[in-house]
């Protein structure tokens with residue numbers, strides 16, 4: 290755990306200067322107090338190169354010049370969701386066109402396609418608490434033979450393991466019991482914190498009709514996942530009405546949880562993308578500079594050891610900038626399925642991404658849905674050790690073949 294989360298400067302009435310804040314970060318060997326991080330994320334365009342250099346240098350010292358991605362198949366087990374985030378096109382009500390709960394044969398077929406295409410991750414991504422909101426969905430579940438969504442996800446994870454893929458589930462806010470149920474069939478779980486600001490739940494804000502986006506609920510789940518020793522993916526969402534300082538506050542909240550439990554295996558910095566037909570269709574998207582500032586500050590707040598990720602399909606013109614800002618991971622990329630949360634955003638071709646990385650002085654390599662730091666008995670259920678070892682060995686073999694063929 291790298292960062293020293295000294296909050297004293299948050300009480301300082303004067304905003305530190307960028308130069309002073311950056312000098313203190315460099316003095317500390319790359320970690321930031323919250324008041325300094327507030328100053329850094331507000332930096333001007335002329336100051337941005339120095340911020341990126343500090344973050345990139347910290348990444349280089351701890352992670353080297355190697356960037357990873359996970360080859361995945363995306364399974365939207367159900368797109369029914371009880372929440373109504375103002376930026377979402379994924380969610381549906383049961384009577385909406387496009388409402389969809391995957392059937393077993395669809396899941397099996399997609400897993401098979403993923404395996405044939407060399408995928409190693411099965412991402413189970415679905416709406417929040419649909420059975421709490423929709424009686425017709427409860428009937429659908431009963432017809433499938435399950436009483437809860439988590440039970441159905443558990444079965445889908447078993448199918449993924451049988452197909453030779455490693456499940457990673459993001460099913461919204463889960464109880465401790467639900468996470469304990471899913472732990473033996475998932476190498477990791479995920480929940481975007483998005484923001485730690487309750488202000489975004491107020492009337493007129495994007496989470497007003499999304500009870501599961503209440504930050505305290507999300508922080509409590511992420512904390513409980515740590516107590517349960519579950520490798521965990523979380524992150525922040527930029528451009529949904531938060532201030533730059535609130536982005537920093539969310540990063541500090543994540544850093545606090547990681548300091549308490551050591552279970553945050555990666556942090557995503559994701560940008561809102563405007564889409565037709567959503568309440569936020571006309572809301573300006575975060576700029577490339579916004580993303581670069583947030584990533585660089587995330588690197589300095591979370592430390593050099595944290596795996597820091599930005600989605601390449603949501604930033605197709607800025608891959609070089611994101612590398613310079615301090616990421617060391619591109620997240621999941623699918624050769625089989627689209628990004629159902631951002632269906633307009635095509636995945637990059639892996640060969641082209643590798644070439645971009647190469648021209649920036651990085652190598653690109655595949656990883657599993659659990660980072661190597663977490664393939665330890667205290668974090669990985671013993672039943673998953675063999676499949677993780679098998680797929681990890683396959684990545685090594687595929688890398689060796691690729692080098693030989695080059």
Ligand code: SF4
Pocket residue numbers: 370371372373374377378379380415416417461499501
């Ligand atoms: S973003 Fe997630 S929680 Fe919000 S409406 Fe969409 S699916 Fe539901």
